[in-house]
Amino acid sequence: MxxxxxxxxxxxxxxxxxxxxxxxxxxxxxxxxxxxxxxxxxxxxxxxxxxxxxxxxxxxxxxxxxxxxxxxxxxxxxxxxxxxxxxxxxxLDPADRDAFKQQQPGLRSDLEDAVAIALPAVNLDEGLYWQRRSHRQFSLKPVDQTQLSELLQCLRSCQLNEKHKYRYGSAGGLYPVQTYLYVQPGRISGLTHGTYYYHPIEHRLYPLRLNAELDPSTYDRLINRPIFHEAAFSLFLVGQLAAMTPIYREASLHYATIEAGLITQLLEMSAPICNLGLCQVGEINSSSIRQLFKLDDNHVLLHSLLGGAVDTTTVEGVVAQNEVRDGSFDQVADQEAARLLQRIDQLSDEDVARLLEEN
Ligand SMILES: Cc1cc2nc3c(=O)[nH]c(=O)nc-3n(C[C@H](O)[C@H](O)[C@H](O)COP(=O)(O)O)c2cc1C
Known part of the structure; x- marks a missing residue:
């Protein structure tokens, strides 16, 4: 060192x-x-x-x-x-990460000899970009159960010609990716905090561990934990690989991960319709997840999202929430604490009493 x-x-x-x-x-x-x-x-x-x-x-x-x-x-x-x-x-060190990102290394820059063909002009709907975006601040008011139902509805199957159809594809139509919900105390009206499995055919939540609390250290302290503390719920996309391996063998994890990506996109595009915001969280400490969601040895955590009601209380909030928090841990922690206190001030006495009671 x-x-x-x-x-x-x-x-x-x-x-x-x-x-x-x-x-x-x-x-x-x-x-x-x-x-x-x-x-x-x-x-x-x-x-x-x-x-x-x-x-x-x-x-x-x-x-x-x-x-x-x-x-x-x-x-x-x-x-x-x-x-x-x-x-x-x-x-890369943090200082070099921005420079790396600025270079846009995902774009090809080696084609200067080719003559590019301009595609016919079509209107660019910037609203679509604004609609699907990450939210990292949420209203502290409880999410309505109907909002949650509307969000999860995008994952619900529908029976067409006696077949269950989904709004996203799955290799071989196997649909091995399952959706699990963690509800923070007092943050979704009428739902006890704890963990649930979402059944996409029945459009029902199956309680798994009611009153269980997700350990905040599931999320890294600097970037994702402050988002978790504001979020009303977390969604975990978990692949049941046993539902795939008999057919897709070693490609199963790859295909299930693609499916989790499709589900994520669908959720992100559906969230604004129900006034909810989501933030994908790729890196989590998953040690407690298996037990919290009663998973078996064939379950693999693929991706997760944090969500809550969109916070429209401050103009700064709307702008700032689109930027990943940066700076030293102490600076970020101080800013977070100050901002949370400011927002708690904006809640009604009734909301504060309820939050205190639930926590
Ligand atoms: C696989 C994946 C993992 C991500 N993990 C995180 C994360 O841990 N924390 C976070 O704040 N955002 C995370 N994001 C969100 C990205 O930072 C975000 O999509 C990107 O900055 C573009 O911003 P936008 O979604 O607002 O358009 C993740 C996105 C993806 C696709």
């Missing part, structure tokens, strides 16, 4: 934070560990155990758990030769 923390040697129990490690140092440490060990500790876990000893415990735990790793994307090294090759390059 010499270059990162500027010290020659470190005791196993020395707290990096007492050495003056900043949040950027913490990300550098995580990057370095990933490069050396092909294992990326969650930044949040590093904050909880910011010592060499803590890191080794995390690593040992990860090695122990890796066989039953729930998220396929967490350990893609070796899955595809291109990815293995690209992962040999160290991950």
């Amino acid at each position: 010499k270059q990162v923390l500027g010290v020659d040697s470190l005791d196993a129990d020395t707290d990096f934070l007492t050495l003056g490690a900043t949040s950027i140092d913490m990300i550098r440490i995580v990057n370095r560990i990933e490069k050396e060990l092909s294992y990326r500790p969650a930044i949040d876990e590093l904050y909880r155990t910011p010592t060499v000893a803590g890191l080794s415990r995390l690593y040992a735990k990860q090695v122990g758990e890796s066989v039953s790793s729930q998220i396929g994307i967490a350990n893609l090294k070796g899955v595809h030769p291109v990815l293995s090759r690209l992962l040999d390059v160290p991950a």
Whole structure:
């Protein structure tokens, strides 16, 4: 850690934070560990155990758990030769990430010899872009059950010619991706907080663990946990791979992941119709999910979203919510705390009393 923390040697129990490690140092440490060990500790876990000893415990735990790793994307090294090759390059520091993004590396820039053909002019509906976007702030008022019903309706199947049809495709029509809901205390009217399975044929919620609470450390402290604290609910898209492997064998995870993407797009496009906003969350600490949702060994967590009623109380809110939070952890935490307090001030006494009671 010499270059990162500027010290020659470190005791196993020395707290990096007492050495003056900043949040950027913490990300550098995580990057370095990933490069050396092909294992990326969650930044949040590093904050909880910011010592060499803590890191080794995390690593040992990860090695122990890796066989039953729930998220396929967490350990893609070796899955595809291109990815293995690209992962040999160290991950970017936060300072360089913006520059990388600005280059728009996803666009081809090697075709200057080709003469591009302009497509016929058609109107560009900018409203569509504004409609489907990530929301990272939510109203603290409860979401109405009808709003939730309208949202989940997009995943509901419909019987056509005696067949169950969905608004998204699934390899072989197998539909292995299941939707699970976590309701935050007091945030969806008439629904007890806890976990539920959404049945797409019956359009019903099956309670799994009522009154259970999702551990906030499921979400990383810097970016996603503040969103979780405001969100009214979380959705988890989980693949039941046993519903696919007899037919698609090793392609099953790939196909199920594509299906989770289709579902996500459908949810994001449906949310504004019911005045709800959603934010996709790719990286989560999934250790508690299996138990919370009563999953079996063939379930694989594929993706997740946080959601709530759209917050239209402040103009700044509308602008700011479209930007991923940035800055050091302390700055972000302070801003978040101040903003939450300001918004709690805007609630009626009745709403505050209810929230306090539920929490
Ligand atoms: C696979 C995936 C994972 C994502 N994970 C996160 C996340 O963890 N936290 C977050 O705030 N946004 C997350 N996003 C949302 C992207 O940041 C967002 O889609 C992107 O910045 C474009 O902004 P827009 O959705 O508002 O158009 C994720 C998006 C995708 C597709």
